[in-house]
Amino acid sequence: MSSIFQDLKQQYKVGDMATKLIFWNSFLFIVPSLIAVVLYLVNIPFDYKDYVAVPSLWSLFVLKPWTLVSYSFFHNSVLHLIFNMMMLHFSGRLFTTFFTQKQLFGLYFLGGLFGGLLFLLGYQSIPSLQGQSTALIGASASVMAILVATTVYQPDYNLRLLFFGNVKLWHVALVFLILDVIQLPFDNTGGHIAHLGGALFGFVYIQFLKSGIDLTSGLNSFLDTLMSLFSKKKTTPFKKVHRNVKPKSQPSGSRIVTKDKTQQQIDEILDKISQSGYDSLTKEEKEFLFKAGK
Numbered sequence: 001m002s003s004i005f006q007d008l009k010q011q012y013k014v015g016d017m018a019t020k021l022i023f024w025n026s027f028l029f030i031v032p033s034l035i036a037v038v039l040y041l042v043n044i045p046f047d048y049k050d051y052v053a054v055p056s057l058w059s060l061f062v063l064k065p066w067t068l069v070s071y072s073f074f075h076n077s078v079l080h081l082i083f084n085m086m087m088l089h090f091s092g093r094l095f096t097t098f099f100t101q102k103q104l105f106g107l108y109f110l111g112g113l114f115g116g117l118l119f120l121l122g123y124q125s126i127p128s129l130q131g132q133s134t135a136l137i138g139a140s141a142s143v144m145a146i147l148v149a150t151t152v153y154q155p156d157y158n159l160r161l162l163f164f165g166n167v168k169l170w171h172v173a174l175v176f177l178i179l180d181v182i183q184l185p186f187d188n189t190g191g192h193i194a195h196l197g198g199a200l201f202g203f204v205y206i207q208f209l210k211s212g213i214d215l216t217s218g219l220n221s222f223l224d225t226l227m228s229l230f231s232k233k234k235t236t237p238f239k240k241v242h243r244n245v246k247p248k249s250q251p252s253g254s255r256i257v258t259k260d261k262t263q264q265q266i267d268e269i270l271d272k273i274s275q276s277g278y279d280s281l282t283k284e285e286k287e288f289l290f291k292a293g294k
Helices: 001-015 017-041 066-071 078-098 102-126 140-153 169-184 187-208 217-230 261-276 284-291
Strands: 158-160 165-168
Touching: 017 066, 017 078, 017 102, 017 165, 066 102, 078 102, 078 140, 102 158, 102 187, 102 217, 140 169, 140 187, 140 261, 158 169, 165 169, 261 284
Parallel strands: none
Antiparallel strands: 158 165
16 A cells, blocks of 8 residues: 555656645545545534635625635546546646646636636626526636646647547547537526636637736735745855856747647656556666656
8 A cells, every 4th residue: 555655656646736736626525525534424414615616606706715725626426526537637738838837827826716706797797697506516617727738838739639630630629619508597507607718818818928018927926926935045165156147139029838848858768657667667767757756
């Protein structure tokens, strides 16, 4: 059992942001579910979803405003979790082919936030939905934001899918968007509204990025500052010497941040781990990952 936990710990440590998000979502489903089972056995009713899902009624939401963030890290069922995590793995790996890990997390967070806001707005403004009491939970809006953002940036990216052969990325995104639209009047209306909200944010995100504005930069700067408060600062007896280096000129126009060669090498190693396991790495690759993680 300990070896399993050690392997999971290692996978999390060397994993990319999509992998870490999958771990977080899985943990936040398994642990509350186990607690709910234990409490049920001692006759104490407990449904964690009441505390993390976004309620459609404004009178309930104002009492639980944190749900606008928490809902995108929790899920309603095992199948719900599995499908969303498969889509997150698929979309996240595509996204980080062109962009950074921090941008992936920022887009996941903000895409979920925007999807939740559109869900609330829909149930306050659409006559047929007003007064209905339901709740929103799941990472679908965040995943749709990542998928659509990648599609908008690289619509003709070629994919090879089982049973379908070679397709373009925009074909995949279009299918999911159509499915959400046609299911709006029938089942899980609030969920489909949130999915479309996440998709809309993904589109807007790339448009701003092409004009030089990264909507995730503020969030990532805040997270960096927050993490630095809890990390130990390394001390050294040596005096630091700074020298002025003339910055390289940056091209005008688009300021889309792409990965450097080091990140590309990390991703290649992570691909190898996902296909053949950590033990398949060479000594040099393991040392590279260890140094990169410092």
